[in-house]
Each structure stands twice: as structure tokens, then as C-alpha cells.
Amino acid sequence: MITFEPQFFTERNREIDDGTLRAIAREVRKDILKMTTNANSGHPGGSMSAADIIVTLYYYKMRHNPENPKWEKRDRFVLSKGHVCPALYSVLARTGYFPIEKLMEFRKLGGMLQGHPSMDTTPGIEISTGSLGHGIGAAVGMAIALKLDKSDSKVYCMVGDGEIQEGSVWEAAMSASHYNLDNLVVIVDNNNLQIDGPVDEVMSIYPTMEKWKAFGWHTIEINGHDFEEIKRALDEADNVKYKPTMILAKTVKGKGVSFMENRAEWHGKALSPEQLKEALKELGEL
Amino acid sequence: MEKVSLRDAYGDTLVELGKEDERIVVLDADLSGSTKTAKFAKAFPERFFNMGIAETNMMNVAAGLAASGKIPFVSTFAIFGTGRAWEAVRQSICYPKLNVKIVCTHGGITVGEDGASHQALEDVANMRNIPNMTVIVPADDVETKQVIRKVAYTDGPFYVRLTREKFPRIFDESYKFEIGKGHVLVEGEDVTIIANGVMTSFALLAAEMLEREGISAEVIHMPTVKPIDKELIVKSVSKTQAVVTAEEHSIIGGLGSAVAEVLVENCPVPMERLGTPDVFGLSGKGWELLHYFRLDENGIIEKVKKVLERKEK
Structure with missing residues (x-):
């Protein structure tokens, strides 16, 4: 297990090479699959597409303190697409917010890891999410509060590509640019699959870049599985003034396991124990 | 009995609270003249946020502000605050038990001429059914002032229902409002x-x-x-x-x-x-x-x- 002292995380833009990030993300993907199979439910597909970005945020970019989750100077991460919390729970456990064994409590009665993120039960969760289209608004509120407090902390928020079909996402987008929230970065996890099928077939969100641009955002498009590109986009956002940044991350649902990739059926279904074995083998376990 | 405005009492109390406590912030959805949050906007423009005609986002933004240590008061007409934005109130404010004060005016039938679309006859029911929510319906201006003060400094989500119409004043300064007491x-x-x-x-x-x-x-x-x-x-x-x-x-x-x-x-x-x-x-x-x-x-x-x-x- 790749571990760091809590102090490691308290400065931004840490020295960490792509090989290490890739190795951590592989562990996170294994966690996602084990957690969801153990719970016999959950959302592995989108968790796998989001994993590389969440790993880069917590291991490379964000200033945070696993020993003091409410640390005043922390950067915030809001998982607006709350259903992919297995990826976030894994990263929180691996960076030291709670013991790794807790991951097996995911979705279990009395456990601290609810089916969707709950700030009341889980350290490191900034706001409870799960119903789509709300977390991004809360992220806007946090960014406004940080401006009022003259803090240089930043707010990162991940939304799903299907999620941006919710009108409230665009209400939030409008308000973020209206209030010049250059301390807010939204990452759209664009795996192009939602429960009922391809996003462009269910309800097209395209052209996505143009929409956010028209709402007054700085926009960047990247490959959401290329650590160099993720890092570069997050760094670019630091230099944008007076407007929020949207990073459109092109991703693959189920990324990392051949029989899961680009298949909508793995949106909200766990692997069977046999499939899990197969998948873990692909991810290099055993 | 003298008729008094509950929403003016709200606006005036907000200004007092704004002076006392830097954490007080106010959000409105393009109705600040009617809800009287415009009084606060004038006194503290840097702590007033007009969210436009977008009530759902307003509730979510308030949740984010509360999660960051602010005390947000959120106002619009009762039907929009408790109807249009209901699920944001449930998900982002009540579920995490955040310190957001939803104070809506134009509750009830006394909205008058605007008719059914604007008359909230369901707002108390809408808010009462969400866990962690406290629901208060004041009777006059004296009580409204006390309620607003009390909810500002009591942790957790609140819904306070005010009205467009002026109502008779029934209390004098000896009245003492307490949450949860008849x-x-x-x-x-x-x-x-x-x-x-x-x-x-x-x-x-x-x-x-x-x-x-x-x-x-x-x-x-x-x-x-x-x-x-x-x-x-x-x-x-x-x-x-x-x-x-x-x-x-x-x-x-x-x-x-x-x-x-x-x-x-x-x-x-x-x-x-x-x-x-x-x-x-x-x-x-x-x-x-x-x-x-x-x-x-x-x-x-x-x-x-x-x-x-x-x-x-």
C-alpha cells in the first residue's frame, strides 16, 4: 500500500510521478470493485471513470489534512455525482481519513459509508449528495463563502455528464460566473454513458464545451485518464481570473477492466464474486 | 387592532442581525423588494446574494455557505421556496442538518390578487414532512422579530412562514417566543x-x-x-x-x-x-x-x- 504522512497533503502541487498515481488508481479501482461486490450493489462503472481524476486531486493537487478533515485552509472537493462515492471513499481511506477496513462497511446497516455521500457519517465529505444536480450548487456556496473570508482555498466539484441534464446544474453554472468564482473548478466526468444508455441517445448534452463557454466559464478538454493532462488542466485553472473553470474530462465508464469498459450495464450493478476475481486479475492482483 | 407587516419586521431584524454578526448572509431569488431582504441588501451589499429566478440553486448555494460557517437566510415566496425548491431543501439542507434559515413571505391565501399560482396553501405541509426541519408560523410583527432573532442563533434548518398581507398586532413587548412552545x-x-x-x-x-x-x-x-x-x-x-x-x-x-x-x-x-x-x-x-x-x-x-x-x- 502506497502511504504518505498526513503532512504530505497540506501543500498543493506535490511531487508525485504519474507511475505512482497510476499505481494508486489501480488500488482504488480494486477497492471500488471489492466494495460494490461486498455490498452486492453500488455504482462501479462511473466510479472507475472518475478514479484517476479523484486520485490526482487528493494526491497531487488539493491542499487537505486527513488528520483534521475540517482544517480551515483545506481545498474542498464536492462529489456532485454522489453515486460514484466508492472511488472517493477509497481515496479518503487511503489518504488517511479513516481505516481502510471501513470500506467493507459500504452500504451496510450501521456502517459509516452510506450508499451516497453523507457529511454526517463520513469524515472528509464536504456536503451530502446523491440526488443529482445539487452538489454543484453547494460548491458555488462554498466558493462564495471562501471569497467572503478572503481565503485562497479552492473548491473542486465533479459532476457527471448525465447529471448536467439537470436544470439546476445550469442555474449553478450561471451563478458561478455571475459571481466571478475563479476559486471554483468543475470537472465533468464525460464517459458518455448513463443508466439508460449513451448520453447522446438518452438526452444529448452536446456541444458541451460551447454550453459552458456560453455560461461564462473558462473551459479545458482533457483525456480524464491521462495524469499529465489532468495535472496540467488543474494547474491551468489556478491562473484563470474572474471566472470559474470547467474541465471536460473524456473518460471511459468501467475503465481498467476489459469486460466493463464502455458498457452502461455497469452503471449501477456490482460484479459477481466470480467476475470480481476475473477483474482483480486484470488489475494485477494475485 | 393595529395592522402590522410581518415582512417588514423580518427585513428590519435582518439588518440588526447583520450589524451584530458577520456570519449572517442573505440570499433572494429576484423578490428582495417583496420579501424585504432588500433592506439587508442595501445595508450589507457584500453579504447579499441575488440568485436570480433560480430557487433550487439558491437552496443549494445556501447549503454550501452554511457548510462553510455562514448563517444564510434564504427568502422568496413561500410556494417557490417550499415547492419549487423542495428537493434541494431536503437533500442539501435538511439531510446534512445545515444551518440554513428559510424565511418565505407570501404564504397563505392572503397573497390575494395574484391567485392560485402564488398562494402557498401547502408550504407548512411541505416543510413539516422533512426530517430535521423546524417550522414556525408567527402571528404578528412583535413575534416575527423574536422568531427571526431566535432562529438566527439556533443551529439547524428552519422554515419561517410570513405573509404579504398586514396582520393585527396581538402581542406586546412582554411576549416571549420559544421554539416548540405554544x-x-x-x-x-x-x-x-x-x-x-x-x-x-x-x-x-x-x-x-x-x-x-x-x-x-x-x-x-x-x-x-x-x-x-x-x-x-x-x-x-x-x-x-x-x-x-x-x-x-x-x-x-x-x-x-x-x-x-x-x-x-x-x-x-x-x-x-x-x-x-x-x-x-x-x-x-x-x-x-x-x-x-x-x-x-x-x-x-x-x-x-x-x-x-x-x-x-
Whole structure:
């Protein structure tokens, strides 16, 4: 297990090479699959597409303190697409917010890891999410509060590509640019699959870049599985003034396991124990 | 009785709170002139956020502000704040039990001329059914000021229902509002009248008129609909053995329902509910509409007589 002292995380833009990030993300993907199979439910597909970005945020970019989750100077991460919390729970456990064994409590009665993120039960969760289209608004509120407090902390928020079909996402987008929230970065996890099928077939969100641009955002498009590109986009956002940044991350649902990739059926279904074995083998376990 | 504006009392109190506490921030959805948050906007422009006509986002943004240590007051018309934005209130504010104060004006039928689309007859029901939410319906300006002050400094989500129309002032400065407590305004023996909002002033009138007919009514003002003052209801009803509730709200899900829930589990007695029946409102002057729906002293007296007949059977 790749571990760091809590102090490691308290400065931004840490020295960490792509090989290490890739190795951590592989562990996170294994966690996602084990957690969801153990719970016999959950959302592995989108968790796998989001994993590389969440790993880069917590291991490379964000200033945070696993020993003091409410640390005043922390950067915030809001998982607006709350259903992919297995990826976030894994990263929180691996960076030291709670013991790794807790991951097996995911979705279990009395456990601290609810089916969707709950700030009341889980350290490191900034706001409870799960119903789509709300977390991004809360992220806007946090960014406004940080401006009022003259803090240089930043707010990162991940939304799903299907999620941006919710009108409230665009209400939030409008308000973020209206209030010049250059301390807010939204990452759209664009795996192009939602429960009922391809996003462009269910309800097209395209052209996505143009929409956010028209709402007054700085926009960047990247490959959401290329650590160099993720890092570069997050760094670019630091230099944008007076407007929020949207990073459109092109991703693959189920990324990392051949029989899961680009298949909508793995949106909200766990692997069977046999499939899990197969998948873990692909991810290099055993 | 002098008629006073609850929403002006709200706006004035917000300004006082803004002076006292840097954490107070205010959000509105393009109705600040009507909700009177414009007073705060003028005094503290840097802590006022107009969110435009986007109530769902306004609730989510308020949640984010509260999660960051601010004390957000959020205002719009009652139907938009509790209807349009209901699920944001549930997901982002009540579920994580965040310190957001939703204060909506234009509750009830007294919205008047704008008609059904703008008359919130369901707002108390909408907010009462969400866990962690406290629901308060003040009667006049004196009480409104105290309520706003109290909720500002009490942790957790609150819904305060105010109105467009001016209401009679029934309290003087000796009144002390407490969250979750009802107030016996008139003691009586034969029937308990439980009311809030404008209906409390009508309940006082009704009690006077009933007195002349030899009927002794106990009047309880019940500003907090949730959590309801169960103890006071049970105590009063054990004595009077009959209840009438009166509210400027649908009879489904509001004060009447909350009182009925207490009675049915503790001391079932004959009860009548006065409110708007299960219908939409319509255009008219605020006070005309109150009388149209019998939401006045006469309506209360009718219900009292009906409940007394049932009691005597």
C-alpha cells in the first residue's frame, strides 16, 4: 500500500510521478470493485471513470489534512455525482481519513459509508449528495463563502455528464460566473454513458464545451485518464481570473477492466464474486 | 387592532442581525423588494446574494455557505421556496442538518390578487414532512422579530412562514417566543382553539364572542408547527375535551394535521379543522379571500359549535 504522512497533503502541487498515481488508481479501482461486490450493489462503472481524476486531486493537487478533515485552509472537493462515492471513499481511506477496513462497511446497516455521500457519517465529505444536480450548487456556496473570508482555498466539484441534464446544474453554472468564482473548478466526468444508455441517445448534452463557454466559464478538454493532462488542466485553472473553470474530462465508464469498459450495464450493478476475481486479475492482483 | 407587516419586521431584524454578526448572509431569488431582504441588501451589499429566478440553486448555494460557517437566510415566496425548491431543501439542507434559515413571505391565501399560482396553501405541509426541519408560523410583527432573532442563533434548518398581507398586532413587548412552545392566550373550559398566523387574532375575537354566548374557549397560539407542543395540547384538551384548529393553510398537512396526530395517539376527542379545503386558491383581495374561505372569527365559531355538538353526543 502506497502511504504518505498526513503532512504530505497540506501543500498543493506535490511531487508525485504519474507511475505512482497510476499505481494508486489501480488500488482504488480494486477497492471500488471489492466494495460494490461486498455490498452486492453500488455504482462501479462511473466510479472507475472518475478514479484517476479523484486520485490526482487528493494526491497531487488539493491542499487537505486527513488528520483534521475540517482544517480551515483545506481545498474542498464536492462529489456532485454522489453515486460514484466508492472511488472517493477509497481515496479518503487511503489518504488517511479513516481505516481502510471501513470500506467493507459500504452500504451496510450501521456502517459509516452510506450508499451516497453523507457529511454526517463520513469524515472528509464536504456536503451530502446523491440526488443529482445539487452538489454543484453547494460548491458555488462554498466558493462564495471562501471569497467572503478572503481565503485562497479552492473548491473542486465533479459532476457527471448525465447529471448536467439537470436544470439546476445550469442555474449553478450561471451563478458561478455571475459571481466571478475563479476559486471554483468543475470537472465533468464525460464517459458518455448513463443508466439508460449513451448520453447522446438518452438526452444529448452536446456541444458541451460551447454550453459552458456560453455560461461564462473558462473551459479545458482533457483525456480524464491521462495524469499529465489532468495535472496540467488543474494547474491551468489556478491562473484563470474572474471566472470559474470547467474541465471536460473524456473518460471511459468501467475503465481498467476489459469486460466493463464502455458498457452502461455497469452503471449501477456490482460484479459477481466470480467476475470480481476475473477483474482483480486484470488489475494485477494475485 | 393595529395592522402590522410581518415582512417588514423580518427585513428590519435582518439588518440588526447583520450589524451584530458577520456570519449572517442573505440570499433572494429576484423578490428582495417583496420579501424585504432588500433592506439587508442595501445595508450589507457584500453579504447579499441575488440568485436570480433560480430557487433550487439558491437552496443549494445556501447549503454550501452554511457548510462553510455562514448563517444564510434564504427568502422568496413561500410556494417557490417550499415547492419549487423542495428537493434541494431536503437533500442539501435538511439531510446534512445545515444551518440554513428559510424565511418565505407570501404564504397563505392572503397573497390575494395574484391567485392560485402564488398562494402557498401547502408550504407548512411541505416543510413539516422533512426530517430535521423546524417550522414556525408567527402571528404578528412583535413575534416575527423574536422568531427571526431566535432562529438566527439556533443551529439547524428552519422554515419561517410570513405573509404579504398586514396582520393585527396581538402581542406586546412582554411576549416571549420559544421554539416548540405554544402559548395559552385565553384560558377556558369548554373547547380549545389552536391557531397560528393571522388565525390567532381571529381566535381571540371568536373567544370574546363565544364568551357572550356562555361558551368558554381556551385559545392557544401555536407558532411552532414542528416540533409541536404536545404537552400543552394534551394538558388543555384533557380539560376541554374538544378542539378546533385554525390556520391559513390547507387542512391537509399543516397545523390541524399536526394537532390531530397528537390527539389520536394521546387523547382522542372531537376535533374540527378550519383551513382551506383541498382546493386551490383564487384571485381577490387578501382579506376578501379570508372571509370567502370562512377563515375568520365566524368560521371559527361555526367550527366550535359543531365540535361542541359532537362532544355532547
